[in-house]
Every structure is written in C-alpha cells, then in structure tokens.
Amino acid sequence: MPLFGTLDLVRAGASLPQVDDLDTEAWPLPRAETLQVIYEVPRETTALLPPALHPALPSYVTFGFTRYPESPVGAFNLATVRLGSRAGAHPRGLVLGAIASTEAAAGALRARWGLSTVAGDVSLVRRHDRITGLASRDGRVVLECGLIDPEPISGADVQFINWVTLALAPLAGSNGGSTGPLLIQVDPRHTIHKAERGRPEIGRFDAEAWTAPGVRAVHPVVATASLSDTDLPRIRFVMDPSVPVIHGTRRIRESREGE
Numbered sequence: 001m002p003l004f005g006t007l008d009l010v011r012a013g014a015s016l017p018q019v020d021d022l023d024t025e026a027w028p029l030p031r032a033e034t035l036q037v038i039y040e041v042p043r044e045t046t047a048l049l050p051p052a053l054h055p056a057l058p059s060y061v062t063f064g065f066t067r068y069p070e071s072p073v074g075a076f077n078l079a080t081v082r083l084g085s086r087a088g089a090h091p092r093g094l095v096l097g098a099i100a101s102t103e104a105a106a107g108a109l110r111a112r113w114g115l116s117t118v119a120g121d122v123s124l125v126r127r128h129d130r131i132t133g134l135a136s137r138d139g140r141v142v143l144e145c146g147l148i149d150p151e152p153i154s155g156a157d158v159q160f161i162n163w164v165t166l167a168l169a170p171l172a173g174s175n176g177g178s179t180g181p182l183l184i185q186v187d188p189r190h191t192i193h194k195a196e197r198g199r200p201e202i203g204r205f206d207a208e209a210w211t212a213p214g215v216r217a218v219h220p221v222v223a224t225a226s227l228s229d230t231d232l233p234r235i236r237f238v239m240d241p242s243v244p245v246i247h248g249t250r251r252i253r254e255s256r257e258g259e
Helices: 009-013 043-048 103-113
Strands: 027-040 060-068 076-087 090-100 117-119 121-127 130-137 140-152 163-170 179-186 190-205 219-232 237-239 249-251
Touching: 009 179, 027 130, 027 140, 027 190, 060 121, 060 130, 076 103, 076 121, 076 163, 090 103, 090 121, 103 117, 103 219, 130 190, 140 219
Parallel strands: 090 117, 090 163
Antiparallel strands: 027 060, 027 219, 060 076, 076 090, 121 130, 130 140, 140 190, 163 179, 179 237, 190 219, 237 249
C-alpha cells in the first residue's frame, strides 16, 4: 500500500498564504548563489504532508539559502525549509516555511507563488573552509547550517528538486471565484556556472519557527553550493491537496515557452 500524507487541511487552512491570481509573471533571477544542506528526518514528518503527497523514503529535509543579487523587487536573500516528498512518481520539496531578507520579497513570494514567507535576517557567508547560512527572526537565530570543506564538482552533479507550496488559491480558472487550499508547483530552471560539494553541518534549527513540528535533523546526507542563473517561473500546475495527484492535478498553462 502506498503511503500518503496525513496533514489536517482544515486546521492548516487558517494560516496559509493567499494567492489571488495563478497567472503570475515569471521572475528572472541571474547570478544566484545557493546553499543546499540535506538531512534525513524522522518518518513522523508524514503528518506535515497533505494527503495528495507521498513521503520520501527515507524522509529528508532540505535547508536552503539563496542570495539573489537582482530581482523585480531588488536584491534579497531567502532561506527555506523543504520537506522531501513525491507527487505521484515525481520528487518534490514541500515548502514548510521561508524567511526573506526584505518585506517586499516576503510579500511577493507569498502572493505570487504561495510560499509561507515572513521577513527576517538571512545571510549566506563564504569562508575559506566553509559556506554558512544563517536565518533569524525578531533577533533570534532559527536556522544555522553550512557546507564544510567545499570541493569543486560538475554542475550536472547538483540536483534541484522542484518545490510545491500549499496556499489558498482560486479553485477554478486563473483568478476570481472561490478559493481553497491548493498545492502549487514551483519549478525554477537553473543554468549552473559553478558548483561545489562538502560535508553538511547544522548548528541550530528551531522547528517550531518553520511550522515544522517533529522535524529533527537526524543523519547528514550532503551539502552543495552553486552559482546559477535561475528564475521563479509562471505557474504551470496546481493540485488538489486532499486527493492523489493523478486525480487532482490541474494544468494552468501548457509550457514555459515565452518566459
């Protein structure tokens, strides 16, 4: 029997971001510096996944930090916590929480792509022997992790898993009408110019601050860093979070052409 998430969508609905229009424009994001730190987590995190998604086996979480030097709302840094899952056979990272370094970025990410984002302090620091990401809210560190002893690798060896977000969004058509919980696929493209891999390290992770109760970084997997031209794309697919994606997927547009 396949396993499915057990998140209570009724209880979760009150705190979800609101997306009023699924026809958002894409954001080109050149020269983005990204750190990904992956750890295995307890199986109990299935309770954080909606019923449409399967848990990853083994369960894992990706702590992500990205410095965007250029965007339509100016330069900003972003920290995310993404829980590994599958939509049918496809790997996906469910965004449990995000912190952006500017109010403008936090508001746009919530409204355009349904990221559960708040404003805070986010930094990505490179030293000779490590790359460290640090995220704080209200003066309190809620995530600190890094890549130790970076070594160059091919860009083909860096894997970016597409995101999904859970938001209140239009249930029919691209905008207007009734709204309800939807899973939104966010699938950035990456043209990688430089990539590195190293030993993952975590110094602090406040799970409650990321709406991630029960998530504990148990076993390190890998850490990667990269420099790439990327984007936040126009939305192509949304999914009913209460039923398997094979039954509840709605196509918003045919392709990414024209972005």
